[in-house]
């Protein structure tokens with residue numbers, strides 16, 4: 001899918017990608033507020049449509065089904081909406097069509113957290129991420145490293161050290177505003 005040059009930069013959705021637990025949902029919400037934009041969390045949209053939490057969707061329909069609906073929701077959002085801040089689920093970007101539609105229609109921000117820092121997030125998410133179920137720490141690290149190839153296809157990367165979510169969101173909002181001013185100055 002080629003770059004969609006018809007969408008003015010300032011109107012492009014901004015999409016957050018990165019491993020589960022890095023803060024896409026939390027930081028996406030904060031950035032949306034700072035930029036006066038609507039926030040869309042793909043997982044939340046799916047849960048609203050299916051009236052059940054993601055782990056239950058995995059349980060009842062299986063992961064392949066979840067991946068298919070996740071892809072459909074993302075393609076629809078990227079193709080048919082503008083001006084939004086969008087947080088994907090951590091596995092969505094592994095699908096080629098998801099990468100293509102995000103890179104051709106949106107600005108893709110990769111939230112990059114080191115494995116060592118990420119381990120402190122594990123207790124916070126272990127009960128709500130079915131992909132982590134029954135995996136050893138080594139297996140999770142393997143998944144973490146394996147997904148970096150897909151995440152490397154982005155427009156911008158934010159390396160998160162140990163800053164709180166608000167600080168990271170401030171940094172991202174400022175960098176987006178600078179990008180807009182450079183590439184599409186307001187008259």
Ligand SMILES: Nc1ncnc2c1ncn2[C@@H]1O[C@H](COP(=O)(O)OP(=O)(O)O)[C@@H](O)[C@H]1O
Nearest residue numbers: 019020021022023024025026027124163164165
């Ligand atoms: N910068 C941060 N510092 C510390 N905890 C964070 C930070 N960002 C998010 N969290 C916490 O990590 C957990 C996962 O955050 P979430 O936004 O759901 O990540 P994702 O959407 O990438 O899976 C939540 O408990 C959240 O409060």
Ligand SMILES: O=C(O)C1=C[C@@H](OP(=O)(O)O)[C@@H](O)[C@H](O)C1
Nearest residue numbers: 019020021089090091129130131
């Ligand atoms: O990494 C993954 O495969 C997943 C990440 C989750 O979203 P978050 O990245 O917001 O936790 C959610 O989509 C589902 O549990 C699958």
Ligand SMILES: [Mg+2]
Nearest residue numbers: 024025087089
């Ligand atoms: Mg999330």
